[in-house]
Amino acid sequence: MTKHERIATRKATNLSLDVDLVADAKALGINLSRTCEDALRSEIASARRRQWKEDNAAGIAASNAYVEQHGLPLEKYRRF
Numbered sequence: 001m002t003k004h005e006r007i008a009t010r011k012a013t014n015l016s017l018d019v020d021l022v023a024d025a026k027a028l029g030i031n032l033s034r035t036c037e038d039a040l041r042s043e044i045a046s047a048r049r050r051q052w053k054e055d056n057a058a059g060i061a062a063s064n065a066y067v068e069q070h071g072l073p074l075e076k077y078r079r080f
Contacts, residue, residue, distance in 0.1 A: 015036065025032055053060075072078075 010033075017032075022032065025035070
């Protein structure tokens with residue numbers, strides 16, 4: 001995605017941030033928008049991982065129970 005495409009797909013949003021954090025970030029030349037986007041992407045990815053684990057917990061438990069009872073399928077072909 002080009003810089004122009006990223007700008008075109010952005011949405012202006014108002015955030016309330018700690019005054020001291022904003023001042024420190026500006027003094028250090030930190031791009032607030034980019035930093036907030038990066039943190040939000042990370043938080044979204046974490047939430048999606050948690051949600052996937054919750055949504056698939058029953059299937060994972062069933063698979064683990066099967067392996068505990070019957071062993072790994074095709075285990076006889078393992079060479080390690």
